[in-house]
Amino acid sequence: MDTAPAPSGRTDPLAQLDLAQLRERTSIKWRAHPPDVLPLWVAEMDVLLAPQVAETLHRAISLGDTGYPAGTAYAQALQQFAADRWGWDGLAVERTAIVPDVMMGIVEVLRLVTEPGDPVVVCPPVYTPFYAFVTHADRQILEAPLGNDNRLDLAALQEAFGRARGSGGRPAFLMSNPHNPTGVVHTRAELEQVAALAREGGVRVVSDEIHAPLVLPGATFTPYLSVAGAEDAFAVTSASKAFNLAGLKAALVVAGEQAGPDLARMPEEVSHGPSHLGVMAHSVALREGTAWLDELLVGLDRNRTLLADLLAEHLPTVRYQPPEGTYLAWLDCSALGLDDEPETPGDELAVVTDLAGPARHFLDEARVALSSGHVFGTGGAGHVRLNFGTTPQILTEAVIRMGRSVPS
Template sequence: MAEAAAAAPGGPLLVPDEKDLRRRTSAKWRCHPTDVLPLWVAEADVPTPEPVARALREAIDRGDLGYPADHLGYARALDAFSRERWGVPVPEERTFPVGDVMQGVTELIGLLTPPDGTVVISPPLYPPIAELARHRGRRLVEAPLDPAGRMDPEALERAFRSAPGSVYVLCNPHNPTGTVPRPDELDTLAGLAERYGVRVVADEIHGPIVPPGARFTPWLSRPGAGRGFSVLSASKSWNLPGVKAALIVAGPEAERDLASLPEALGHAASHLGVLAHTVALRECGEWLDGFLAGVAANRRLLTRLVDLLLPGVEVLEAEGTYLAWLDCRQLWPGEPDPAARFLERGRVALSPGPEFGTGGEGRVRINLACSPALLAEAVRRMAAAVD
């Protein structure tokens, strides 16, 4: 196991010294006792890219801690990044700043549906999406993923037929499964949305976290997606959730809807966040490439270690995010929440599958954005919990 961990290359992925990590005061490292290995919330064990750290230090040194004045620099940086990585432009006139991706998704749900309207989701799904839709008073209709963790066209059509004029929240790449929708799957979605008058809002926060050999396809790049929206951020890709900023991007047929958002909402983005995210997109592509290489290596390492130490556990095949979705139903048949057992018996904190809704029972989500040594120790502890 130690040899496997040592063989996995890192890039800028990793702060391997657990003592240094435990000095952090963010949620990942402070929500559990110190004997627990935290591989749950989507924070990455990475150093801050130096250009980002320098920009933040310089802003603090000059007392530049006011309100953001102009989000267009962020939009232009995203446009340049998107053109280079995905071959897709992001017109700055169709962008709007928000505090984070979930705020953007929630505001769009409020904009596009009436107070008694419907939101369609495809569980298992990142829990805040359903939680915030309910908080807005919207009814939820489910179109569950298929067993491979991909969109199910028949389930989508049933849901859209039952709720015409609703909003569908697309998670691209998908959280928790890590699956990356193919162009043909997105085209099928676009056709169904058009047929039933459904507006698609895409959470694409993990879009940059797709390794070489795979490809992320932005929702708004597909024919028929023009009435939709995307919400993006540098937050996950460069580990910047503590400096909040995100951008709503409207399709060409949705620009008028975007203009109806209140101007005050644009002040929710942090000034430091806009600075940090802009620098990350403009100057930290090489850093990101190293991060992606480290995540890909850890995904391979996880599969090998699970095969070796946790027979019966299935790691869902995935390409995107730095998360992995594990099916543990053969370990403890009938146990809906194996994460609780791994925490109690193995002192490893994972995200409980049932929190992600339908299809989450008997499963856990594990965070791969850590050192290979820490990941290997986590799997060893999980195996000991089973024994």
């Protein structure tokens, strides 16, 4: 298969597949819409697996090694990755637990530190499954919206923590770090303030760090558990977003120094959910896939700049703040004057057939599938989330189509 050379002699993982090859895929990204639609919605990248991951999986299949997972290789790989990548030596393997995926891990942690009916604070617009999973677990969502700069509004967070504590229950704060859908990477100073507010308000913090390896040039990722005051918190993460392993289920819960006893109460049967192949894939990705990841980050950096240039040319009234991390772009389309959607969070996958506002317009008129902003909660109406983890050619064609669909 031909590959496209990238600057500095690298090979860009985002330039290895063409549209015809991608349409052979059977995942929801490529099968939810008719073939004339360019899918830039769900968080799945258009890349081949890192070679080390593919080789590990091929070997396992050839051996028939498809039983149940065992051991701590995944946690050890994350421990080394965190030390090498983020300079964090505080991840203790004995304070980790393997879980089927990040959202299931979050739910299990919330069951450990909260009771049914207790409030869980979120900062919308935020990853829409937060709403569905929290409410399905019989907890109550309490919003502390982001500020106008798309960053954490610490005053709003303090106020929400006060209301949560006043409920008489055991409140928690479910944080997206880096933040989905805005791509903001929280600074160490911001996270230290979050920890101080949480301690003061008696709020347990659960940090979703699934996008942590995808921090782009110009920003630095800070593991929440590495900041002072976060000793009673939890982080939940996996290699799935960075290495495109969503179909290979496996994730890790990491407990802070004071949260180990809580983690020890997690039911043993939760660890039965991850796939053995998933554990293998995630472990080898973190342990041996960093060169591939570095090449991916170069390609994503180019694509976020390309997106800015394309929007300036074809959709100049759309506001775009290039993300500091992730491969997700949060686009404010309110100036286009398209029908707006209500600010009612929903299920990210359900909106494949239930779109309104800009997302509905771009699907119907441009044949480009994006995520509807309204499903991300308060502040999401009038926005769309665009996944730029694709080839430059597909990204270019998509924005050209979107521009042509809007009356000048």
